Amino acid sequence: MSDRILVVEDDPSAAEFVVNGLRQEGFTVESAATGPDALHLATSEKFDAIVLDRNLPGMDGLSVLKALRAAQNRTPVIILSAIAHADERVAGLRAGAHDYLTKPFSFSELHARIDNLLAQRPGASDRETTLKCGDLELDRLKRRVTRAGKPVDLMQREFQILELLMRHKDRVVTRTMLLEQIWDYRFDPHTGLIDTHISRLRKKIDGEGQKPLLHTLRNVGYRLSEQE
């Protein structure tokens, strides 16, 4: 059964953009256009994730989120916010959101983040101490990485990046997600900055004659996977 997503957005064209995109990716999508509708749907049905706009008629997104959390509803929530509210990211996270995305965003960014959220569900690979991708292994306790049994020497930051990519194995991790989660950056420095970090990491894990595992997706991000 596919994952169920609730999209709450009052702007019809923006809602259509998100809803259609998610349906194409194979999600089951419900949508709501006002705060009270969203709260009603979210509490009466079961969803795997909620995409929640901040500015809503009737009841704003943060209030909906607070009401949900007060009712012991733990569904992962991504807040969508206008640029002018970019500063209020902390307030959003404090209210119980798992992620905070500033509009305008690319669909692939939202998709990657939803995948990310769903992967963090209890019982997902998050709890495992050893992460694997083909013959690449990462031991989270011993902080050791091996490729085909041979140790790979990584700097601390490289280890963090690899760990993030392995946790989201076969899924896209965007540049912004890396910047936010590894460096705590809230803006895109617009250079090949992340690319240089990734290509250093790639040199260390994808050796000569080995099957490449770390893939770059132009304009989107990176993916660690055995498949091309």
Add this chain to the structure above:
Amino acid sequence: MIWRGYVLITAIVVAVLLIISACAGALWLVDASGQSLITRLERESATTELDLYVELRREEGAAALVRAIARHARIAGEHHIVAVADRNGHLLAGDLNAWPPLPSGNLTWAAVPSDEGPTAIHAAVRALPDGMRLLVGRDDSMHQAFADAVLKVAELAILIVALACLLAPGVLIAISVRNVRELSRTAELIAAGQFSARTPTHGGAGPFETIARSQNAMLDRIEDLVTGLKTVTDSLAHDLRTPLARLRSTVERGINAPGEAAKQTALENALGETERTISAFSSLIDIARAEGGLSRDAMTKVDLAALMRDVRELFQPLAEEKQVELRLEEPREEVILGHKPLLMQAVSNLVHNAIKYAPPGSQLSMELTREGDEVRIVVADRGPGIPEDKREQAVRRFQRLGAAGEPPEGVGLGLAIVEACAHLHRGTLSLEDNEPGLKAALVLHA
């Protein structure tokens, strides 16, 4: 507000009544003591005169006394009264027409009933042993003259006070009105769109000076905000035109492109253009929020030393790629109250610029120091630097100083964001000569 007027009027009426009664009391006191003094002098001189006549009678006889009194009555002034009568009360000599009907015996100072015109007479009377009676007195002309003098002085005083009362408020009101006019003229000019209008100040400490100064300070701030906002909207309107036009032509080319691959390339280019435009947009909003002080709400404790280490670590691979050595000198910890995302962006922009212009093999230094309340973040490179006359321009929005024809990287807001960050932290951004190279100092007020 009407009751305020009533209170003022009541206060004025009460004050005027108090002043009038105080003046009337003072006048009465002056008059009464003056009159009693005059009376005493008149009585004493009359008594002395009577003593003289009694002496004359005893030594030279009654006939000599009558002659002396007749002579004295002829010579002395009008207000001086003297008379003598025999034992039967017939007038023998003097200023009076007849001996007045007075009680018998001596009188020290009594009013004399008189039929000689309106003037009142007071006199002392002495009875001699042989029954003759002597009278020496004064009419009330002295008293009248004194009362007139007091009244005249009072009139003069009232006139002076009244003039002062009329003129002083007039002068005060004229001064106030002039000051208020200056303030309101400034307000009118502002309302008419002339934002540079200011009320002239003279450096004093009066209430109008204070108002004028705070009005001017307020106007300075408003002008800054308006100018900032105008610059942002102007620049947005101007600079979004280019990427939007490029985007449009890319999309158009994609539509007309023959092959699938060409269409794909056009779409990817269009996405890139869109992202650049969005990024310029959000940078401009960051700048506006910082310059407007709105981001101040989001300030937290930030360890600048850790922040510098993070930035260095982030840029390390890029620096290595360009063969530039990144050196960092920082204390173990330097915590200030600041806007962390903006500070990170500012320091990143400085380091990024420096790496961009640093020649291969050169050294790039990052430095964090503190002096009193001032925290200095200095990023210095050995690149071409910026000529002194171009430094101000470099900080302006959408200014790119790169060589002509070179495709610009980024949107030209890097240093503008750094400066906005400096202003938000009540600091400055200064660009200096690193001999050779550029030394950018972001000074923050901790």
